[in-house]
Amino acid sequence: MTHLTAFNISIDFPLYHSDNRSLKKSVIGAAAGRFGVDQRQRPVVQALRDISFTLRSGDRLGLIGSNGSGKTTLLRALSGIYQPANGSLSMEGRLTSLLDPSQGMNMDLTGRENIKLRGLFLGMNSADIARLESDVEDFAEIGKFIDLPVRNYSSGMVVRLAFAMATAVHPEILLMDEWILAGDAAFMEKAKRRVEAMVRHADILILASHSSGIVVEWCNRLIWLEHGKIKADGKPLDVLSQYLPAEQFKELVAAPHTPLSVG
Amino acid sequence: MSDLTGTDRAIRAMQRQPHFTTSADRGWGQRFRLAAEDMREGFMLWRLSWALGMSDIRLRYRGSTLGPFWLTLSTAVMIGSMGFLYADLFHTDIHKYLPYLAVSIILWTFLGSLVADGCTSFTAAEGLIKGTRMPFTVHALRSVFRDVIVFGHNIVVIAVVFVLLGVHVSLYSLLAIPGLLLWLIDGFAVAFLCGAICARFRDVPQIIASVMQIAFFVTPVIWNADILSTHPGASLIIRFNPFYYLLEIVRAPLLGDVLTYGMVGKALVVSAGLILLSALAFARTRGRLAYWM
Numbered sequence: 001m002t003h004l005t006a007f008n009i010s011i012d013f014p015l016y017h018s019d020n021r022s023l024k025k026s027v028i029g030a031a032a033g034r035f036g037v038d039q040r041q042r043p044v045v046q047a048l049r050d051i052s053f054t055l056r057s058g059d060r061l062g063l064i065g066s067n068g069s070g071k072t073t074l075l076r077a078l079s080g081i082y083q084p085a086n087g088s089l090s091m092e093g094r095l096t097s098l099l100d101p102s103q104g105m106n107m108d109l110t111g112r113e114n115i116k117l118r119g120l121f122l123g124m125n126s127a128d129i130a131r132l133e134s135d136v137e138d139f140a141e142i143g144k145f146i147d148l149p150v151r152n153y154s155s156g157m158v159v160r161l162a163f164a165m166a167t168a169v170h171p172e173i174l175l176m177d178e179w180i181l182a183g184d185a186a187f188m189e190k191a192k193r194r195v196e197a198m199v200r201h202a203d204i205l206i207l208a209s210h211s212s213g214i215v216v217e218w219c220n221r222l223i224w225l226e227h228g229k230i231k232a233d234g235k236p237l238d239v240l241s242q243y244l245p246a247e248q249f250k251e252l253v254a255a256p257h258t259p260l261s262v263g
Numbered sequence: 264m265s266d267l268t269g270t271d272r273a274i275r276a277m278q279r280q281p282h283f284t285t286s287a288d289r290g291w292g293q294r295f296r297l298a299a300e301d302m303r304e305g306f307m308l309w310r311l312s313w314a315l316g317m318s319d320i321r322l323r324y325r326g327s328t329l330g331p332f333w334l335t336l337s338t339a340v341m342i343g344s345m346g347f348l349y350a351d352l353f354h355t356d357i358h359k360y361l362p363y364l365a366v367s368i369i370l371w372t373f374l375g376s377l378v379a380d381g382c383t384s385f386t387a388a389e390g391l392i393k394g395t396r397m398p399f400t401v402h403a404l405r406s407v408f409r410d411v412i413v414f415g416h417n418i419v420v421i422a423v424v425f426v427l428l429g430v431h432v433s434l435y436s437l438l439a440i441p442g443l444l445l446w447l448i449d450g451f452a453v454a455f456l457c458g459a460i461c462a463r464f465r466d467v468p469q470i471i472a473s474v475m476q477i478a479f480f481v482t483p484v485i486w487n488a489d490i491l492s493t494h495p496g497a498s499l500i501i502r503f504n505p506f507y508y509l510l511e512i513v514r515a516p517l518l519g520d521v522l523t524y525g526m527v528g529k530a531l532v533v534s535a536g537l538i539l540l541s542a543l544a545f546a547r548t549r550g551r552l553a554y555w556m
Contacts, residue, residue, distance in 0.1 A: 010287075014554055016463075076553075080285055080396035083550035088286030095283070095396075103394025108322050117318070120311035121397065 008087035012044035062219035071208035093172030305400020316408030377450035384458035403454035438516035456541035
């Protein structure tokens with residue numbers, strides 16, 4: 001059974017390349033700041049503090065919060081990239097994370113070569129890689145660009161390729177950062193259908209986004225992060241009613257939304 | 264998504280361990296367990312490391328006509344020009360000196376690249392490390408494979424020199440193979456040890472580069488260790504030089520020189536120390552590496 005449990009996760013970023021003493025001053029100065037020291041008195045930025053939640057099959061969690069509230073760091077921690085300073089994480093299910101469109105891609109290699117590397121990363125044999133290649137090619141619809149180095153792509157094309165690669169292998173847990181919104185309307189519609197199909201297979205989606213419209217449509221649970229802590233956790237509209245200014249929330253409720261059809 | 268089911272089934276079958284847990288550092292037991300796990304997963308992905316190493320080389324020479332054979336050519340030019348100059352300076356017979364120089368320089372270049380690339384094994388893979396959870400072993404293997412590919416291109420020069428000068432080669436030369444295998448293990452250890460240290464302390468690559476420069480001159484690479492027999496004091500620089508023992512276990516068989524048990528033993532001791540240090544360094548830093556990128 002696919003599940004993901006985060007228990008009291010805290011992440012500290014060490015500050016090796018800055019002056020200790022002036023930092024200590026700023027720690028005293030800024031009460032609301034997130035500078036601190038770890039057990040060995042080294043200066044750190046407290047990126048996340050005591051994050052706990054459990055997700056089960058079918059949960060689609062949205063992460064909202066201002067810039068620097070810890071959304072991307074949380075996605076990285078859930079991906080297993082950062083070992084937490086405190087707490088633990090456990091999950092069952094194959095996870096794919098789309099943190100940054102060019103992540104894991106070599107910009108000097110062609111789209112096709114990048115797909116091949118991804119296939120090898122997933123431990124595929126050559127027949128599976130060929131299948132992956134044609135699937136990604138069909139979905140991304142970037143035409144002849146697939147044989148050009150990725151650095152020649154427009155940012156939208158990079159997004160298409162990255163999304164196609166990440167979802168072609170049907171992850172059971174998909175983590176996405178907000179850059180997916182860089183796709184054009186037609187691609188967004190296609191991406192949404194693909195995620196719908198994923199979620200229909202009773203999988204987990206975690207999406208960090210600034211767009212209230214997107215999280216209302218895609219998610220059935222929302223966590224509001226502020227200064228690395230959970231400020232609110234609940235149904236999307238309940239959380240958004242606290243998060244958004246009153247008139248923006250009214251507009252959001254009034255606007256037509258087409259939720260993911262996962263029934 | 265029906266077109267995906269084939270791939271999907273294959274992936275499900277392949278990823279035998281979809282379960283993943285991580286937690287805050289819990290001491291050496293957990294560190295070694297996670298490091299061992301990383302290596303197990305990394306070695307299973309050796310084809311990825313190889314493809315990444317190959318693509319590094321291909322990108323370096325993309326658009327060039329000779330491609331990676333520029334490596335062969337530039338090595339050949341260097342050895343050719345140095346060989347005649349130094350043979351004259353050292354009053355040595357070119358027929359004896361050129362094979363010695365070719366083997367020495369090419370082996371040293373390989374050794375030096377294992378160290379230099381080892382220093383950047385993790386920092387060069389920053390994008391991958393911050394983008395996905397991938398065993399760090401993949402990056403260490405990638406830097407070793409890349410150097411092996413370059414070395415493979417340079418071996419051609421040794422073969423050409425041996426043929427042109429009619430150097431006698433016997434089956435004894437095959438003893439170089441276990442030596443080279445030991446180098447691969449050492450190179451892998453260096454990629455962990457130096458890779459981790461250099462990720463944390465960004466000045467270390469420069470320091471190591473200087474040390475390697477000095478090592479090149481104090482190790483018998485362009486000069487022969489025999490000339491030290493008349494300088495008893497100076498022989499200390501090879502007696503306490505780990506590079507000398509490592510170089511000799513591969514070079515002596517290739518040149519048909521005697522390889523003593525003492526020499527092999529010392530090379531093994533040096534390697535054992537290196538492997539131990541690197542295991543400690545990797546276990547200690549594995550969980551921190553992503554933070555240092």
